[in-house]
Structure formats: C-alpha cells, structure tokens
Amino acid sequence: MFAPVSPQVSFPSLDAKILAQWEEQKIFQRVAEREGPPFVFYEGPPTANGMPHAGHVLTRVMKDVFLRYRSMCGYRVPRRAGWDTHGLPVEVEVEKELGINGRAAIAEYGVEAFSKKCIDSVFRYIGEWRKMTNRIGFWVDLDDAYVTFHKRYVESEWWALKRLFDEGLLYQDYKVVWWWAQGGTALSSGEVGQGYKEVDDPSVMVRFPVKGHEGTSFLAWTTTPWTLPSNVALAVKADASYATVKLEDETKPGSAWVGAEYVAPFDYAKPEGGPAHRVIAAAFVELGSGSGMVHLAPAFGEDDFRACKAEGLGFLQLVQPDGTFPPEVTDFAGRFCKEADRDIIRLLKKKGLLFKEEVYRHEYPFSWRRMSDPLIQYARTSWFIKTTREIHRAQENNQAVNWEPSHIKDGRFGQFLAGNVDWALSRERFWGTPLPIWINDVTGKRVAVGSAAEILEKNPNAFDHFHAAKAKDPSLAEDLMVHKPWIDEVTWTVPGEEGVYRRVPEVIDCWFDSGCMPFAQLGYPHHNKEEFEKTFPADFITEAVDQTRGWFYSLMMISTLLFEKEGYPHPFRNCVVLGLLTDEKGLKYSKSLKNYTDPLKLMDDFGGDAVRWALYTNTVPGQNTRFFEGAVRDAAREFLLKVWNVYSFFVTYANLYEKDAPWTPEHARPALAERSDLDRWVLAELDFTVRKVREELDGYTAHQAVKRITSFVDALSNWYVRRSRSRFWAEGDAADKQAAFATLYEVLVELSRLVAPFVPFVAEAMHGNLCSPEGLSRAGRLAEATAHASVHLAPFPAADDARRDDALRESVALARQLVTAGNRVRNEAKLKVRQPLGEAIVVVASDDERAAIERFSDAIREELNVVSLSFTTEPAKYVDFQLLPNFPKLGPRLGKELPLCKKLLGEADGSKLHAELSASGTITVTLPSGPVVLGPEELQVRLQAKEGFAAASEAGRVVVLDTHVTPELRKMGLAREVTSKIQRVRKDRDLPYDARIVVTWDAEGELAEALFEHGPSIAAEVLAVRFERGANANAERSDVDGAPLGVHVALA
C-alpha cells in the first residue's frame, strides 16, 4: 500500500526530509552524471561577501527549473558553481573592517596581509550562500566551483589579455575618473553615487579674448574655476545662434565660430600633444544655462576629454594627483585646487577677465568615506581594450542570440553596444587580476605574458620572492603567486637587451574576470582544451537585468574578440534576463534600506517550493516584480495544497480500495478506450498541458508554463476529482472503479514529473510514494524502479497522441460553461442546489454544440440537480437572437461598409434573420453598394435570455430552468435535507468514512412520505444498513423546512 498521506502537511519539514534523502542517495550526483547530449549552462558567479536576498533566490530557482527540465529530458547538464572574488567592493569591505582608508593606508598595512584579508572576506558569507542554495533546492556543484582568484583562472585571463595585446587591442590612454585626491584613488560610480551632497560653488562667466577681433571676447561659464589654468578649448553648439552684442549687433551660427582662436585666461603652461585655445563644436553643449559656450579642460571632464581628443587638441593637467597645484602654477602652487577657487576668481577680476560671478547651489559628489573630501574629475592613464574596433562583430553576434524578453536584443543591450566606448580595463588597486604587461625600464618595450610558465622561461627565478614567503608561511595560498604584491616582484632581463622588464602596477576590472569564465573556469587553453570545446558556447544563461552592461556584455565582448572563428552566437545562445525584485513600494531591494524579508525565513515558514512557485508565478523576465510574503503564502495555499489534497485524496482511497486490499499500481489498468469520458478527458487535458509546458520551457518562458500547470491542477481538482469522488468508493461497478484509480494514479505520477522542475520537494514526495521502488518492483517493473530512485531521474512527461482529444476537451468546456450559467440562474432565483428541479432547457446556436452537450448530460444534470436536460425546439420562446458580423471575416470583404452592416443587422429582427439563416443557409443585407449575401461563417449569433424566465446566458449559450417545484420534487428535496443532516451527525461524531450505521427517524406527513419513498437511496448514501421509522429518546431533534424531525444514528 501507499504510505498514508495526511491532508495536513508541513512543507518545511517535508523539505528537510527530501533534502536528507537526496543527500543520502546522492541524487544530485546521479542526475549530474547521467549520459546524454550536453545542455550547457554557465553559472554567473556571485560575490559571497554579502547576505543573499530574494533576488539571488530568483536567479537561482530560474536557473534550476530549466536545468532540471533538461536533465529529465535526457540531457547531460553540467552545473558548475562559481565565485566572483576580486574587485573594489571586496577591498572596501576589508578597509572598513580594518578601519583604514585609501591607498597609502593599505600600503602601510601591507599588501600581502591585505590580500589575505580579501580572500577571507570574499568567503565570509559563503556559508549563508551554501545554505540558501541548498535550502531552495538549487542543484549546483559547489564543491567544484570555479574561483576567479585561483592561479589557473588568472592564467587563462592572462592568455586572453596577451592575445588582445598582441593584436593591438590593448592600449594605454587617459581616462577621466572621479578622483579622491586625499585617498589617492578613483571611486566607482556606485561609490560616487553614495557621496552626493548639496553645496554652494562659485559660478563664473569668464572672458576669453578672441584673437584677431580686438575688443571682442567669448564668454564661457564654469563652476570649477580651478580648471581654468588647464583650459584647452571652448565648445559651441554648431546649430545654435550666437550673438555678438554691443559692437556688432549680429548673430552667427555656432559653426561660424569654429576654429576661432582666443587668449586663454592663464598661461602657466602650454597644452601638449596638439594645438589649443580655439573654438570647437560639441554636441553636448547646452543652451539652458551659461552662455552657450563651454570651457573645456580635458584633464578634468569626460566630455571635455573626448571632445578635445576627437579634435586632436592638446592636453594640459595643472593639478597633481594629490589635488594640489604644481609649481608651475606660480600663483597657487601647493594649494588644494578647489580651495583656490576664490583666489582664482579674484585674479580673473584683476586681469579684467571676469564678466560675472554668482553662487551656484547644486549636488556635488564627495568621498563617501570622508564626506569633507570633495571628489574631482581627473584624467589618469588607464589601459583600454579597443572594443570599438570590433563592435560590429559583437553586434552581429548579439543579433544571433535568443533573448528573453526579446526587446533586450535591440533595446537595452543593442543600444548599449551601439554607444560602445573602449573598455577601461585597468584599476589602480590591489586585489584583482594583475595586468600581465611588463615594460622594459630602459627601452620602454612592452610585453604581455600568457602564463606563469611563460614567465619562468624568461626568468626561472621569477617567483623566488613568493616561494621565500611561502617557506616562511606555509599557509600562504599558492594562488597568491599570481597576485600583488608578489607578482610585482617578478622581473626579467633579455640577453643582449639593456634594461629590466617590470610589471605595470595596475590590476584589472573584475568584470573581465567573470567575462572570461567560459574558458577560464577550465583553465583553457593551458588545460582542458577538449572539455572547453564541448562546453562552448552555452545553451543557456540567466541573470538579472543589471547584468546587461555587466556580465552579459563582458561575456559577449571577450568571446567576440577571442573566438573570431566561432559561428554566432557565442558564448551563449539563450539568455533569460530577469527583472529585479522590489519591495511593496516598487523600490529595489537594498542592504542599507533593509526592505526585504530574509528568504530563509520565508522558506522556513512556507517551504522552499512555496518560495519557488511564488517566484515562477509572479515574475516575468525583464520586468520588475513586487515580491513580498503574501505571494509565498498564496503559492502554498493556492497551488501546493491543492495538488497535495488531490494526492492525499487518492492515497486515502487507494488504501481503502477493498477491505484489507489496497489499490496498488499492480492492479489491472483498463485500456484507454474502455475508460469513461471523464477519465479520457482528464488525460486529454494532461496531454494538452504536457505539450504546452514543453513548448514553453523549450522557449524559456517559465511563467507561461506555470500558468498551464495551474489551470490543469484546477481542472483536475475542481472537475475531475469532484465529479469522480464517488467512483472511488463505489461498490457496484468494479470496472469503472478500476478505471478511476488507474486514471488518477497515472495523472498524479505524470503530474509529479511535470512539476518536478518547479517544485522539486513536493514532486519528490509524491513520486516517491506513488512510484516507490518496492511498489514498482512488485508491479513487475524492476528496471523502472531502479532508474527512478527519484522523480528527477524519471523522464519528463511526453506528448501522447493516444490521449489527445481536443473535441472532448471542447465538450467538457462547454458543459462546464452551461453549469456556470445554470448555477447563476439558481443563485439569482434563490433556488438552493439541494432542491431538485424538473428540467433545464438549453438553447444552443448549433447542432454540434447540442451533440457535445448531450454527451455530458448526466454531469450537467447532477451539477444543476435537475431531473432532465432538454433542448428546446422553440428557441424564440426563451431567447432573443442577435446577429453580428464576424469581424475578422467580413472586415477585409466589406471594409468601410462594415459598421453599416453591423447597424443593419442590429436593427433587424434577429430571430427572423436567424430562422432564415437556419432554413436557407444565408441571409441577404442590402448595403449602398448593393445586396450582400452572408453565410453562417460570416456571422456570429448571440443569444440573450428573454425576461420572465429563470435563465442566464454564457458565451452564446442560454440555460433556462423550470422553477416549478412539484410535490414529487419537493419530497426529493426533503430527502436530500435529511441526508445532509445525517451526514452532519456522522461528521460531528467523527465516524470513520466506512462505518456502517443504523438510522431511526421520526417524522410526520409529507416529510415521512418523502422518507419512506426515498429511504433506500438515503440509506445507501449515508451507509446505513437499516433506515427505519421509530421513536428514540436520544434522537437529535431538528426541523426541515418547518416540519419536525428526529434522527438517531447508531453504529451498526
């Protein structure tokens, strides 16, 4: 027999049991090791230096559902975890922990010790991540995770960087960054965003005398007077009008001034590398504020830098990295740039160059780690990847990717590629992949290296410093060999060449790390060449939308640059872009706001499956979703419990099949053709659902698949089980009972497999009980039993043409619509379902519908509690007909005359038209252009119940109820009332389902008549072995519609 299943279930404790079972039986390993065609998945590496939240849970369960699905479909699905370990966020965490700030402080603390601290920090929350990952049922191999700081991984990146370098794609140039002068470091945009505050800055309008136009000056506006000594150019908007006032009253377009030269306000030094002090045109010039002319200092502004570079102008940077003016700025040498603003203005005034001065209140960024330190925009030399050279290839590659949602391709991602700028790769930091470029300190010759082995060829003693350190401290990780500070000790000389090769000081952007994972996770090309070729490109990746410019970009860009011979797309074919999870107000989850519930708490309260199902049902790719506890609670209640109830119902009655003989899978299963319509219907619905779910999952739209499953479960529970209930304890028709058990069993087994990728715990629990190895082997299906130790090793349900029956599905849908309409009639007429009625009359528009309905006449009669169901021959008596054009058909044919046609049909006597249509097959409408003959397929018939009948219409069908209650019907109603009362007594006394009873009743008149007449059926219904009239002192007294009744129930 099946293990008993209680309808009261605790999903969280179920999870625990299943997790233990998986662990014990090594189910994940068995799934992972199965043979089959590969389905390649790449895990986007998270950083485990913070607590995971529901957003991380979402990406994990979305990965899991497609991977489990593919496994069940027979693919071999590698599931390797990964960790992103480098980067500024890690360094900042450590700085906070150590209570230090800035580069100097880190150098003082010691780069070696600092790097070690970074490693510790990266894995600080790895325990929480593991726990969350395991708890939610995300199967991924955490023990064999790739880690971006590992030596092998770094060497793969070096290989990639060397290739880029050798192809001329890696170059050095200036980049304007937000610079924290006091800390000696650039800040990331995230950090800059945290440090804005409102301040008053001077705002000055400065005169720039025009060369060759005596007495004329350009006026330009700036809020950073300290950048004026470094002025290189002025920018105009080419198509705006510029006025020359006082002397000449004329206007010229900005373009007319382009090329004009002027005298810069200061001449401490000359810009280098090109001409300067002339007017150029730039698109970013705005007319909203200032004079329409913009002062450009390329050393201190991103736009300035780009515009001047594009014009081939020179460069001048008269502020030192520590924020002070250099000696050549004689008036202000050694002073902090921003603090000199006032004196600069004073000097301008003295020179007669100040036109106007104001105070400007705006938001300005400061160092979030010391809010008194203003940031400045500052050009630093940086290493770049020349992505712009190959961007067309990336764009072509992008076109071949299947994005879900599709608008990402030409929207967010496509637009981003279109506006591509070269990738600023280097970081002046400590904890990152070192840039593998060495420069000869005499000749300036540059060399990139692709591995540690390559270095050793140049200098066998290159890593001696590291080995010495390791000898002193054996705990030193081998991986740190390729990191700062040791890598900076690596030098070499080349025979016959003067000078020593020393590494550049920079490390690289950690996005480059994660973007290399397709090959770096395998150590390619130094290791695993074959394995790499087998797992490239990925079939599927998914992350949240914030990765568009992050991981998705770095993956694609790097792959495009390195693997130019590979056919597009690569390195991923399908990419599901998830929306962000937000709180109830629509705000992004954030650590600082603490606006989310710990996902582990939700799992502990409602179970992993509830969290998973809530995420599948409530999120759509690309769309932000408000996610809160309520959704999880609903998922448990609305879906999981419904499934569980059906399952529990089945198991309960299977175990009560016959006295001491439960129903088991060994029982004979009637052939499909021998089963009832109802059985074949539910199997047809299942088949339909299976087809659709496969389609949706193949197309990476899990949210649609989930809808299909939800509506199937609803149909199963609300129609199949409800309509079939009594078949499961029937005693008469053994064949039908067998069919019912066989059908529900088959449905539940397949359902458990169908939902397994989504709700792996509940699925496993159901499947384990329904298809237990013991049960299967007793049923003579030993092979299956061994293979299916887990639902996740079982095959995903497949379409079955034998079960398919769309006509049957339509019929039942029709019958259910009629029941809905009939229920509405009863509701409106205040006629309880308990009171039988004589007749339901159905009006339909076609004979096909009539046949379809007659097939389910029994069900409809029972649901509506009517004695007979009939089809009227005089529809006009009950309904009005209305004819409407069939718009999709007639639209193209009639065009502009369609509204008139609709109007004429509406004004005509619909019932007459309908009669004509039924008789002759056509009707004729006279339009201005002439008479038009319309056939049935060009028209739609609408029925409306006439006033005065208990009737309701539903989707073009009308149900009329005969509300006359005859004495006979009334007695039937009374009998049902009594049945209901006796059932209640059974329930109140908590009698077992199959307990037989003896009923003694006491009533007079009409009620007594009813009980004599319907006694046998009541007795059968309530499992009474005797149902007799008689007085009993202990009888329960009540009244039925005014008549007194005494009922006594005793165990037989």
Place this chain on the structure above:
RNA sequence: GGGGCACUAGCUCAGGUGGUUAGAGCGCACCCCUGAUAAGGGUGAGGUCGCUAGUUCGAGUCUAGCGUGCCCCA
C-alpha cells in the same frame, strides 16, 4: 542629460500576428457543500486598459507627443 522598461479591477499580475461582451488570483459580498472537512466549491460586484492626437472599417494591442514610476548609464 541619454537609453530601456512599465502604467489594465481595491491589491498583485496575464493579455502571439489589431477583430467589437478585456481575463486570472487575492481581497470583498452573497451562497452552497459537509465521504478531500482546521478542507472544498458556486455566483456576483468591481475596469472610459496613464493622458492626448493619429493610422484603420475596427486600437488594451500599431505610430507620435505628453505625464508618472522604476532600472541602467552619465
């Protein structure tokens, strides 16, 4: 400032290729069932589909503009 996405019932959300009665769940109201029972079910109310123009015989759906919100970037 640039790019992207969204705006549909009180709430959370669905609504291929335009087709004239716009759907679901929750919540709410009324009711039923009592052999899935600390469950289950029925019916109903509730929407000028953000606004304004346009294209079209016909627009929630296409186009343009505007508004609001969010995300990414500056």
